[in-house]
Amino acid sequence: MRLHRLGITAFGPFGGAHEIDFDALSTAGLFLLHGPTGAGKTSVLDAVCYALYGSLPGERTAAQGPGLRSDHAAPQTRAGVVLDLTVAGRRLEVTRQPAWERPKRRGTGTTLDKAQTWLREYDPATGTWRDLSRSHQETGEEITQLLGMSKEQFCQVVLLPQGDFARFLRADAEARGRLLGRLFDTRRFAAVEQHLAELRRAAADRVQEGDGVLLAALQRMRQVAGEDIGVPAPEGEPGEPGLAVAVLGWAATARTTLRERRTVARLALTAAEREQTAARRALEETRELHRLQRRAEEARQHRARLDATADAHQEHLARLARARKAAAVEGALDLRAAAEQAHTRARRAEEAARAALPADQAAPAARLAALARTAVGELGALASARRAERRHAELSGELARADRDEHADETLLAETADWADRWETTRAALQREEAGARDAAARADRLAALLGPARERLAAARRRDTLTADADRARAAVLTAAEASAEAQRHWLALKEKRLAHIAAELAGRLTDGEPCEVCGATTHPRPAARAEGHVDQRAEDEAHAAYRRCDAGRAEAERALGVVREELAAATAAATTAETSGLEAEAGRLAAEHAEARSAAEALHAVRHRLDAAEREHDRRLADRHAAERRAAARATLRDSLVREQAALAEELEQARGDAPDVAARARQLERRAALLTEAADAARAAEESATRLKEADARLADAAYRAGFDTPEQAAAAVLDDAGHRRLQHLVDARRLEEAEARAALADPATAEAAGRPPADPDAAADRARRADLRLRAAAATAEAAARDAVALDTLSRQATTEARRMGPLRAEYERVARLAQLAAGTSAENERRMRLESYVLAARLEQVAAAATVRLHRMSGGRYTLVHTADRSGRGRSGLGLRVVDAWTGRERDTATLSGGETFFASLALALGLADVVTDEAGGVRLDTLFIDEGFGSLDDQTLDDVLDVLDALRERDRSVGIVSHVADLRRRVHTQLEVVKGRDGSRLRVHGTGG
Structure with a gap:
């Protein structure tokens, strides 16, 4: 990987736009990145990391999004970084812009713009850039795949933070393991350990579950066999070896004992059955003897009672004879x-x-019958008179209805004539009301068109008067806020100048004997600067700056509020023109009153039209009713004459028919x-x-x-004569007497009864008690035999189940033992693991051994052949082994702890370790070539000779076509390294200067 160009805009301390040409800096192979403390040297490295991975290194990861934008940037300037690099033979350009709160393009306030990412690739054939992606995720995956390193690996391998490796040298095995685990990503080996542990737990759960089933079967077998089988039940916990053998052995013994119990119970049952049969036979014989003896006694007593009632029996026979004759x-x-x-x-x-x-x-019956026939004949003659009477009543009703209809029609004709006389006057009045309501509606529409604009002008005039006063108050607030902001800024700048003037005393307050100085790197501090009276510290300056920021924000808010009021005032003035508010109020009131009056008059239009339509319909209806009444009167006169003539004829006929x-x-x-x-x-x-x-x-x-x-x-x-009940009663008494006599004779004549009467009295209760006791003994023996048989069958079933479960547990226990052995071996707890090393620690130990070998090549040269790093497998820190690191001193020929190195020795040892680690991680990442490296601080602890040796080693990296950037503010390095990138800080943000590139 080689960096070509880095563009920084409004990023960190850099308020403007800056560009770094790494191709020009890399020409010399070694260049220096320097500047005062807080100028932004580390921010350059942060920009490289942010461009590649979209986040900052280490603990600065939390400062994302709007926090990346420089406080010195112009309000409309957006933060961003652009990195041009070559990796894996491809030239790429990565552009990243973090999220930020930008001012709104319209109105006031801010709005959040999301983060943006662009990835482009240079095409040598056409000489143009080709877009690849605008996705954060796709860009990150592409860069990570090409580099072959995570962000943590990149920050350790390319940016080489020396402080981390100095701590790495002095750290224990656990701390080294955490760092190496992040760099070499040994999570898959830890996952193997965890997976084996999970397999072990799962296999143990299956074994314990199976043993639990065996123990449950044992408990059920104990319940079936009881506690007196003579062999104690095996004791054990799930998972213990030999549990299945003990359970099966106890089950075999229990089965034998229960079979013997079943045989004894069967023999006892047979004896009880014979005893019960004999007792029942004796009971039956005793009961039969007792019955016969009781029968003989009852026969003698019955015969005596029959002799006493012989006379009554003869009377019953005589009464039945008389009843048979009377039948x-x-x-x-x-x-x-x-x-x-x-x-x-x-x-x-x-x-x-x-x-x-x-x-x-x-009168006799014949005379009465003749008179009845005469009355029926007269009744038949009245049928015609009845029909005439009903018709006469109907005619009276029809004449009454005709009279009522005539009166109703006369009333209707009178009302219709009176209404027709008033019709013309009513219609003319309604038509005049309709015309007046139409005129009022038209006038209301015209006034409504004038009233709306008048009210709008009045509201605008009132808002104009209110906003005029608001504008005066807003201007006064802007002036007050501007003065407060200027005063707070002057106060903050004065404190800042005063603090910078005494910054040496503040730095001296953090010095500790034996620890390197932040400025020069020296570990001795003979004359630290003292704090002067009225010293300003960082907290006071920060509080003043925060107060200035608050005042400035208040000023901006006051200006925004003034702008809003001015815009609203201009809009209200344009709407209200220059008219006075009082005149607009009078005009709007007059128009509102006239509009209300016209609208009230117009609301009657619909009602007037409805009344006019109803009056015309009423006129047509009354004319129709009058014509119909006249037609009904003519027809009714003719009908009345015919009804009167018919009614007179019927009245004469009825007079003759009804008599008195x-x-x-x-x-x-x-x-x-x-x-x-x-x-x-x-x-x-x-x-x-x-x-x-x-x-x-x-x-x-x-x-x-x-x-x-x-x-x-x-x-x-x-x-x-006897009734049926009396006859049945006497016959029943006679028949019962005869039956009793026959039974008494039969009983006295039976030989068995006579023989039983001569024997001693029988005792059926004693015989029943003996039979009952025999039954109880039989039921007890049967229950015992049944329980013994049931227990034997149940124990056989449970034994078969236990045997099946024991056979199933064999492969599971073998699998558990195999998995447990592997898990203990990987976890370092097995006796076969001689070094007690976990699998992950073993892999990290191999990586550390490679890193130590690669670091020794450079450490040997930096130390003038004195020191060599060696990896040891000694145990340290909570039993972990394989991550030990020792230094061999060639002057003494002895190994010693890396913590015994001095400050300068620790620096070049950690530098050698970092460079060696970079080589190993590069190989681990698939051999991606790293042509640009950065080394951050630590050179102030070296003497001149050692510094020359270290620079020679770094300069040797150029032989492999690498460029190395040293990040330091040590003054001596500016004389030794001629190609420099200087970071200059100021009140308006930091700037970049390039020296020694010839450009």
Whole structure:
């Protein structure tokens, strides 16, 4: 990589635009970048890093975006860097502009512009630049891929910060490991360590999970087998070797014990079954003997009770005999009772019907029937009179409706005539109101067109008066802010001058014995400058500068506010012209009053038009109603004459039909009631005569039936009759008596019963108790046998599961042991790892060994052949080994710690280490050639001879066509290095000067 040109604009301390021609500086091979402290030497290197990677090195990374822009830049100048370089055989130009708050192009205030990036490539064939990308991400990826280095590697390899390598020399193994890890990107080896550790944890989890399953199976087998199998259960934790063998051995012992228990339980069950069978047989025999003995006793007692109730039994038999004889008379009795009831009802109905007749109550049935037929004939003759009566009523209703219609039409004709007399006057008045409302609407439109502009001019005049006062106040505020800003600036500059005059005392306050001076690099300080009275420090200057910035910002804000007020005042003055506000208020008030009056009058236009249209429709409707009423009156006169003639004829017919009744309907109701009463009385009289005849016939049949059945009178036969319930009751008593007698005879005649009665009394309760105890013993033996069989089956199943799980665990445990061995080896905790080195540390140790070898070549020359750097694998710092670094002193022939080097020795040792590291990282990055290097500070600690040796080594880099830039403010270097890039600082920002290039 070779730098050709760097353009800097408003970047860091550089307020303007500057360009650095590295091709001219590189002609001599070695050039010096110098300037006073704070001038911006490091900002040049920052610009190179920002152009390539879009961010600053190290701790300055946070100062991005608007913070990169110079405070000395003009308000409209945007910060940016342009880098022209050649890398991997391609010439590229990278342009980067950070985000910034720029002033708005219109109005006041600022707006944020996003960061911009351009990447171009030079085409030698055409001699032109070709655009490649405008993307931050694409540009960064392209540069990183071509360089083969990250930003951290680039800052260590190209910019060579000596302070970092001085600390690297004195650091412990952990600190060296962190730096080397960033430079050589050993994250993949750390990832391998982590991956192996994760594989180990995963394999351990699988083994522990499988052992957990085995232990769970063991627990279930213990629950099944119990605690008294004679062999203690194995104890262990998941992951312990030998756990599966112990579990399977215990399971085999438990299975044998349970099989023996099952055999013993089966034998006990067989014995309990035989005992239970014998006890049940004895129980059945005892119960049968007890039954027979109880039966014999009950038979003797029953026979005694039957003998005591023999007379009652004979009476029941006699009563049943009389009832069987009376059954032949029962039908005649029922028939006579029914005939008597029917005759009684018929006589009562006849008496009630005759009592309802107004006359002829004692007439026979035939006479009553004839009178009923006569009344029905008269009722039929009234049907025509009923129709005439209904028609007569209809005619009366029609005549009444005709009278009402005639009165309504006469009222309508009178109202229509009166309304027609007023029509012309009403229409003329409405037409005049309509014309007046139209004129008012037109006048309101004209006044509205004048009122709007008048109000706008009035509002503008009022705003003009207000803004005039605001403008006076804003001008006074601008003057006050400008005076305060000028005073604050004078105060800040005075303090700055005073501080610069005594800057030596401030630098002396930071000196420490044994530490190099920031200015000259010396480690001894014989006469440090003392602070004078009234000394101004950095804090006071910063506070004064901050106060000036605040005052200046207030001044700018006051000027912006004044500009806004002036713009608004000009706009208001143009809108209001030069008229007075009072005159505009009077004119606007007059127009508003006239407009309101005209608008109020115009609002009645719609209502007037609606009323006029309604009046015309009403006029047409009334004329139509009048013509219709006249036509109805003519037709109604003809209809009335015909209705009157028809009604008179019907009235004469009705007078003859109703007789003495008020109307035909009343006459019909009289005839209907008379016919119904006569018919009911005739029917009741005939029914009474017929029921008397049937009662006489029933009495004769009953007397004959009682005689044939053997009874002297019908009353005796009726007394002997039993109803169904009584007959069933007596028959049940007789049958039950006969059954009891048969059972008693059978029981007394049974040989078994007689034999049982002669034996001692049986005891069924004792036999049942013996059988119950045998049942309990049988159930207990069955439960024991079933539990033993179930436990044996369950234990066999669990044993098979445990065996399957143990077989599955074999490959998992082997895999865990293999992965654990690799993980321990990579982590440095295995006994096979003799140096106890992690994999990442081992790789870094190899890189450090390469760096030490490359650095020794230059250190040997810088130290005049005295010092050599060697890499050691000794352990240091929390057990880490392989990252040790020692220096060999050829004068003494002994190795010693790098921390024992002096300040100057530490500088050239760290420089040699940095150059060696640059070579190794370059090779690691794919052999990208680094033709431009920068070395930052540290030369003040060298004596003249050592400085010559160091410059000779750096000058030798030119033989490899490299250019080296030394960043230092040591005065002696300006005499020894003739090609120089000077950074000059001033109040308006830093500037760049080039010396010794011949340009």
